Amino acid sequence: MLEFGGHKFEAVVGSDVDRDGMYLQLTNAAGEPVAEVFYSDVDGAMTFTTYQPALPLEAAEWLIAHARVRLPPPR
Numbered sequence: 001m002l003e004f005g006g007h008k009f010e011a012v013v014g015s016d017v018d019r020d021g022m023y024l025q026l027t028n029a030a031g032e033p034v035a036e037v038f039y040s041d042v043d044g045a046m047t048f049t050t051y052q053p054a055l056p057l058e059a060a061e062w063l064i065a066h067a068r069v070r071l072p073p074p075r
Helices: 057-070
Strands: 002-004 007-016 021-027 033-040 046-050
Touching (some): 007 057, 021 057, 033 057, 046 057
Antiparallel strands (some): 007 021, 033 046
């Protein structure tokens, strides 16, 4: 369990066959996604998406930093 700005989050790593890649996602206490970083196996691009209007900056920074380490395949 992670806590940012007084809110609790869980980090979830998964693969997405339809989008052909993998993601690191933050979910809220209710299990709803709030933000994700997606790594595309097609072109190697990483994208950041938020699913709620206000996300603590610390949460976004944590998510991006950890996605850079965990998502791209080892070279």
